[in-house]
Amino acid sequence: MSSGLSQCLMKRSSSWLLPSTAALTRVDCRVWGSTSSATQDFTSFQSKPRTLKDLPHVSSLEMIYRVVCQGFYKRLHELQIYEKQRYGPIYRDGLKSVSVNTPQLLEELLRNDDKFPCRGDMSLWKDYRDMKGLGYGPFTVEGEQWYNLRATLNKRMLHPKDSAEYSGAISEVVTDFIKRVDYLRQCSPTGDLVTNLANELYHFSLEGIASILFETRLGCLQKKIPAGTQDFINAIGQMFTNSVPVMMTPKWSRHMLPYYHRYIGGWEGIFDFARELIDKKMEDIQQRVKRGQNVEGEYLTYLLSNTQMSMKDVYGSVAELLLAGVDTTSNTLTWALHLLSRNPRAQDRLYNEVSTFVRADQTPSAAAVSQMPYLRAVVKETLRMYPVVPMNARILSKNVTVGGYQFSKNTPFILCHYAISHDEDTFPEPFQFKPERWLRDGHKLPNAFGSIPFGFGVRGCVGRRIAELEMYMLLCQLIRLFEIKPDPTMGELKCICRTVLVPDQSVNLHLVARECDKVG
Numbered sequence: 001m002s003s004g005l006s007q008c009l010m011k012r013s014s015s016w017l018l019p020s021t022a023a024l025t026r027v028d029c030r031v032w033g034s035t036s037s038a039t040q041d042f043t044s045f046q047s048k049p050r051t052l053k054d055l056p057h058v059s060s061l062e063m064i065y066r067v068v069c070q071g072f073y074k075r076l077h078e079l080q081i082y083e084k085q086r087y088g089p090i091y092r093d094g095l096k097s098v099s100v101n102t103p104q105l106l107e108e109l110l111r112n113d114d115k116f117p118c119r120g121d122m123s124l125w126k127d128y129r130d131m132k133g134l135g136y137g138p139f140t141v142e143g144e145q146w147y148n149l150r151a152t153l154n155k156r157m158l159h160p161k162d163s164a165e166y167s168g169a170i171s172e173v174v175t176d177f178i179k180r181v182d183y184l185r186q187c188s189p190t191g192d193l194v195t196n197l198a199n200e201l202y203h204f205s206l207e208g209i210a211s212i213l214f215e216t217r218l219g220c221l222q223k224k225i226p227a228g229t230q231d232f233i234n235a236i237g238q239m240f241t242n243s244v245p246v247m248m249t250p251k252w253s254r255h256m257l258p259y260y261h262r263y264i265g266g267w268e269g270i271f272d273f274a275r276e277l278i279d280k281k282m283e284d285i286q287q288r289v290k291r292g293q294n295v296e297g298e299y300l301t302y303l304l305s306n307t308q309m310s311m312k313d314v315y316g317s318v319a320e321l322l323l324a325g326v327d328t329t330s331n332t333l334t335w336a337l338h339l340l341s342r343n344p345r346a347q348d349r350l351y352n353e354v355s356t357f358v359r360a361d362q363t364p365s366a367a368a369v370s371q372m373p374y375l376r377a378v379v380k381e382t383l384r385m386y387p388v389v390p391m392n393a394r395i396l397s398k399n400v401t402v403g404g405y406q407f408s409k410n411t412p413f414i415l416c417h418y419a420i421s422h423d424e425d426t427f428p429e430p431f432q433f434k435p436e437r438w439l440r441d442g443h444k445l446p447n448a449f450g451s452i453p454f455g456f457g458v459r460g461c462v463g464r465r466i467a468e469l470e471m472y473m474l475l476c477q478l479i480r481l482f483e484i485k486p487d488p489t490m491g492e493l494k495c496i497c498r499t500v501l502v503p504d505q506s507v508n509l510h511l512v513a514r515e516c517d518k519v520g
């Protein structure tokens, strides 16, 4: 999620250091021994409360060595596992934050979260808004203002029955995506190969979320993307690409180097495009009110007709919702299809479930996908293996005790979601794709805090239900129509941490039409 959240995480990504995969298997467990015994040792000497200074810690030099020399820079998610093995389930990282690394400790921390939870400094995201007098959105606003904003944003979005309202809009986008991939595969030399699927899924996710937020279609799935939409896509890329050097360089250099200027230019492109669509919708609503017509619509109409929100607030919130909702969903879909292509038995089981509920010539409804436990388990397992937001953060405004250690208020905590969702005690064979872990078929389900890919509590993801619906509907339709097979010319697919977990190479997959099923 290249979003506000990511900004705060990227700030730290830029200074974290990662080892090679081989190194992970031969780590020096000088402090804690193996992970599971570490947890036991850890809980056994908790009688006397300890403090921050008693924690095992990573020195700045060690951190720099790992990030720069051992190459963890792009694999911060793997660094979590490395450091957990080395320092135990809770330690001070090289940036002096406290890393929390087991489901139990994560639960202990999050259950003590503030009424208005805080993830950390978002000043970089605020710059453009401050310059232009625009409102803040859910990522950038804090405190009571944040709470009030979420109260408005949550309505019509957070409940499964709210997201079901958007299934018509999503269904249209799914249909167009299927047509687009069918066209691409037919153009390929083998007649079934789709190359760079992550890019196609990015267009799908942008089209999907924009159709809800702007109540209009952007044309991302057309053969030729309209120029304005392409500029918008470029502006998003420009903002994210330049945010990394901007964060890594001192403030005084901003006007000497090109990055800050480009970064702000990216925001300008994003807001100009969003503003135009929002203003158009507002005009439309005003005309309808003048004519005495009923004003009905979806999310944007709801926000615009809400008297609590000024236009500036609507611009700020819509932009942040949009940015949060694109590469989170698209990368999760990419990982899900990759995993299914490598696990034909899981794919067969999913196909059997899907074809029981949906005919090939039907688009699945929100009600149909809610009846498919295996489909939901596939998405849950994908997000466990590839939590697209691999780490998160919290700063509490009160003193808190976690794992027997007392921390004073304002201590920054890092939530190591990647390491936690690969915790062997919670998830045996953590690197194996096993959707059945999540089925309620009599066995005990894993600890709920072992995998919380959408976060937790009142500050959890506002777009969760929409993201899930988009992913269920698209996966359902793709699996119904095609058998997904790996491209044997591709090497081993690894993930790199670019704020969100992304594939390290272009993902190509064969989409072989299932017998008797026609596309479009």
Ligand code: HEM
Binding pocket: 001, 005, 119, 138, 139, 150, 209, 320, 321, 322, 324, 325, 326, 328, 329, 332, 388, 389, 392, 452, 453, 454, 455, 456, 457, 458, 459, 460, 461, 462, 463, 464, 466, 467
């Ligand atoms: C697979 C898809 C997605 C994943 C895994 C995901 C994950 C997350 C996570 C981990 C957080 C932080 C939660 C916390 O701090 O406890 C978050 C926040 C957020 N997400 Fe998502 N997200 C996804 C899709 C979306 C979509 C589609 C939207 C927009 C409709 C969205 C909008 C947001 C917003 C606005 C926040 C900030 C909420 C706040 O600070 O109040 N996300 N998301």
